[in-house]
Amino acid sequence: MPVLHQPRDLDEACTLLAELDDPMVYGGGTAIQILLKQGLLFAENLVDLSFVPGLTAIEATATGIRVGAMTPLRRMETDAQVAGVVPLAAATYGHVANPRVRNTASVGGNIAHGDYRLDPPTALLALDAQVELRSAHGQRRVPVRDFFVDFQLTAVEHGELITAIEIPAQPAGSASSYVKLSSLGENDWPSASAAALLVTEAGRRTLRLGIGALAPIPQFVSVDVSGHDLETTVEAAKAAADPLIDPIPDVRGSVTYKRRLGLVAVEDAVRRAWKDQDDD
Amino acid sequence: MKFGSSFTVPAASTTVFDLFLDAPTMRACIPGCEELERTDETHFRGRLVNTIAHVRFNAAFSAEIVGLDAPHEVRAVLQGEDQRLGSSIKVQATLTVQPDGDGSLVTYAMELALWGKLGRLGESIVQRRTVEVERQFVEAFTRACTAGPVELPAPVSVGARGSEGAVSAPPSAPPAPVRSAPERRMSPLRRLLAWFRGRGAR
Amino acid sequence: MTETALREGGEEPAVGARWQRAAARGKVRGTTKYVADLPVPPCAQVAVYRSTRPHARILAVDVTQAAALPGVQAVVTGQDLFALLGERLLTGPAFADQPALAYDRVRYVGEPVAAVLARDLATARAAVDLIAVEYEDLEPVYDVETALKGEFFVHDVLRPSSVFGDLSHLRGKRDTNVCYEYNLRTGDVDAVPTDGVTTVSGEFWSPPVAHVPIELPCTTAWVEDDRLEILTTTQTPSYVRQAVADLLDLPLNKVRVRTSVLGGSFGSKMYDRLEPLAAALAWSQQTAVRLVATREEAFLLTTRHGAGVTSSMSADADGNIVAATADVAYDTGAFADVGPRITAKSGMVAAGPYRVENAWIRSRCIYTNKPSAGPFRGFGVPQVTWSHESLVDELARELGEDPAEFRRRHLLREGDEAPMGTVMHSADFVGCLDAVTDEIGWTTPYEKGEGRWRRGRGVAVGMKAVLTPTIANAVIQLNQDGSATLMISTVDMGQGSDTIMPQIVAEVLHLDEGSVRVVAADTDTTPYDTITAGSRSTYHTGNAVRAAAEKMRDKLVDLAAQRLGVAASDCKVTSGGVMSTTAQETVSISDLMHGHFGARGTTLTAEANFTTSWQPYDHETGRSRQVTEHWFAGAVAVEILVDTMTGRVKVEQLAVAGDVGRAINPTLVEQQLTGAAIMGIGHALFDELVFDQGQIVNGTLLDYQLPSVRDVPAKLTAHVIESAHRTGPFGAKGVGETGILAIAPAIANAVRDAVGVRITRLPLSPERVLEAMTEAGVS
């Protein structure tokens, strides 16, 4: 059984991560418990962040909001400020697993896992969020669009931990939607997911798409859809998404099926965002 | 789980075929293979070791050549057990080599079974890892075909010896693909670990 | 439907009443104690080393390191137990083929090979990781096709275990993977002329699935003086007592098996699960042990048989079904479990509930190197229903007939002889079909849709025999205050036996709701009962309970006659006590017993046995005039939507009907029907155990999908059909499985209706639906 460390501040946490053998950050901790039960985790040291102050705040910034890494996912779904500033994020976080997991799992831990099927990254990609990282050597910020490096691999370096995610406010007049398609039970993991954000700025209209579960990492693409109507926007979105789709086959579907489903998710997300815009 | 593919390498088929039976070369080319020795004409034994981050995968394995038609086809069965992880692995592989212009076309078909704790935990990770292992192997083997058999034992290797007529690898050639990978590139097992982390706190 | 009539004096009858489920409040608040919640002596916690090979000889098991770990009390291997118990180590309801711990050979990935007893579970698990086993691989047999080739054998020799009457004809065999074969020959399918005959055929597949009751299996066993006590999650306490007594060579009175209400089972907590291992460990170490399966381990304990059916159905020019054939292969995994019974009972209904003159059926139970398959709600019948209900639907369509009307025309009716030779009684297929088709408005037109979403309707009918022959016993203890205690070995797993058995007693003795309590099965006190399974309890145990209650009634009447000095024929039991018309007096039970015994708190006991009679089927033709005590009849109709872009099937409406003879408690009957329907929706759409070379690859609830609240149809109705059974208690029979039989084919038939494709492999995953549509050129 690994040793549990409960640092009382960020510096102590960073020191522990730098100095301990085989340390692992314990955020929400649900996944680590699963690994322990499977008998697969041989981490020597767990660094629990639950007693580190200052990691659970949701604060307004000049450009949007800053969310502490230990903020439970469920707060993203229920917090009025989040819903007001970044409604796409609020909607997407509400799709993760079930309320109990969302009460426990943390915003930082969620992206640190880097799973390609996670819901939140799709919205964070579309919203151009930044990930704030800290280590004994200091702090740095990584755009979420550069954060997911490869299958299960993120930009988090050894000794680093995620302290916050900064999400720029969703632009005025924008419209958005998140679509999650599962192929087994209705509440299963997504087999394909897409977050669509339609933004009109300086006379140009842009569709920003985050797609999940369809490639080794969550993918992002931005399409200029100025002057497009709904149908041509849908076609443009699918054309832009198609080359990014590189599915991993599993019990939930083959490559061919997931590829097909991915384009449906993109189309559905665009149509819903379009409708969202018309409703406003 | 079955998979297979083919690739071309810039070497004559007899050279390619010999390399496949050369323990040091294979040790260098198989990702994660830290020991490999040939115990007799048809048997090899070795160890696949990964001690990365928080998962310790350490499987002693044996391999047997069950069919040999030099220099065209070789069939082998590899079996290993990681006691601590309560898992075993079995690979049944068929490999054919055909002349293809100046080089050779290598075609392989493998049936991989992963039994026990690791095998229970979902196939997507295994599928993905397999793809990765294949890619790394092909890269390394292609380099080996250019450079010839590996002579120098790798740092952790035990009992690996240069085969007869071995040509030293040029200094620029990386010793093994796994080691040549960038620092941040995760091993398959680290990916496995990350994958578990992901599914619990999705 | 029989509405419950009020008894004399405006008294509410108990049978037919919607009594609240026993322990309702305790279940809601969680104060009801399940097996794992009950107090037991201090125990060694047990963790199990499991095979990492699908088929191998065990060369050596090294436990040195494990045994040396601080906190480890003992490490026991299969070889240790074999040295102690010899071949008694092998148990099983049909063949003695299942070792508590593998000792010479492992036959599936995950088979227990050694057990660690330690002071806590973490230590036990850590020690398991230190066990090293050396194997010599044997050729694995992963599927029935390979198994039937007969090149490699899962077992060298098969030895019948002779526990049950209906399996007493099993004989020892060797060098085969087929542990049982049932054949049905009715008429002569080869003699059916081909002129003007329409034949449809197909290869149908139902995958293995897992039961996944949310309660995990838990067994505690300990030695008390010279006896072994076991507290375990089992629906077969009487069987477990016999199996453990055989295993340890103990007299039956030196083995005590107790259970509690179960947190679901669906067939998974039957026969030999954790009990033989717990018993062998406790007895060999003379200590107390506790085994709790993790969810991952529970996936390895038992599954539902994956089954392939190659079948056909033919109709002549007049539209009569003239022939049906079915070649059924059940994949039973490494152990037969009760596969032979499943094979026979399902084979005999593989032609469907129709008038069919000529039938040819072969049903085989086949070993493979996978976790063992055993009983699962429906007992193999859903797999053959999948075949006959798809075929009959296709046949109707080929003939240009309405699928419901076509079925209605050919369904077996009261007095008809079914293809296996037994005459139908109390199996109102037509009534069930009418109820569900009426409910969804089958004959009214509906919008099929032209765009992305296409609507379809489907119907299917199911038929199943109850387990026969079986034995049930009941003991009623009437307490002096007028309350009663009922001793039966039926286990309440959620089906509601602890509610309806008291209703039967109360009906006979005119007792009030809540006045009869059922004792949790305990082989020291509750009498033998074959099993709680196969929807048999309402009928069999219900009959024993009713008979015991009637004996009690007679005793009360005798006591009253004595006391009042009147003839017994003048006395009858009413809600107020025993009443004599002549004496114009009613004596309460309390006064009657107090007067008779001269003390308070006394008890009066009555007992009864109920054993069914049957006629074994002929082993050449598979026919019998009475192969079963009674039949279950059910029907399902659905309306679905298919998303033609994703292939996803959404069940919008589902109506399920079952003939229950007589509903003892309509609420519980309806819940059994809707609950089975929801489980069946899972089986139809996504529920599936996925194997790769003998390894389960989706054996956690992160990957294995169960229906959630989101998978329930917007409209779901249960229809209780009552065609009273002449020998059922108040006409009643069981209902636990009826609802699940026909769900999958009804949904598949609706998919056929909606998008024109016939899918023969379950589940109807979106990918499979989309693939079939692409192949058929449907867009």
Next chain:
Amino acid sequence: MRMLNLTVNGRVHDVPVDDNELLLDVLRTKVGCTSVREGCGVGACGACTVLVDGRSVSSCLALAVRHDGAEIVTADGLPGDDAVVEAFVECGAMQCGYCIPGFVLMTHELLAENPQPDAEQIAAHLEGNICRCGTYPEICAAVTSAAARGARL
């Protein structure tokens, strides 16, 4: 071992726990709340649900030592006249009953946040709880009925 202070159903408990012990095991074996049950071990079935400071948590994945000082509610600690319990009993929302305490607590959390949930909101909150007996229709009816009674902890 360290001492953990928990308030469970209004009663204070000081229990010795190991760093790696799960809240589920502590509640079952050291506090005696057997209404909290393991079903899947991975947070996917809801049988081990408890309310921690009013929020639903899968106790099978929760480290006990992270909950020092927490207020915990389990189903067996609900008051005798609890409106959600009453609604479940009256609607017959139980078969084998094993998973039901989890549903009851999820219902409490839902109604605390949203006193009048519609069918979609009920489904969204309960979709991570599994009832293998398939009692969902009765459970949904019970939630609606509890809402009508104005259930509050």
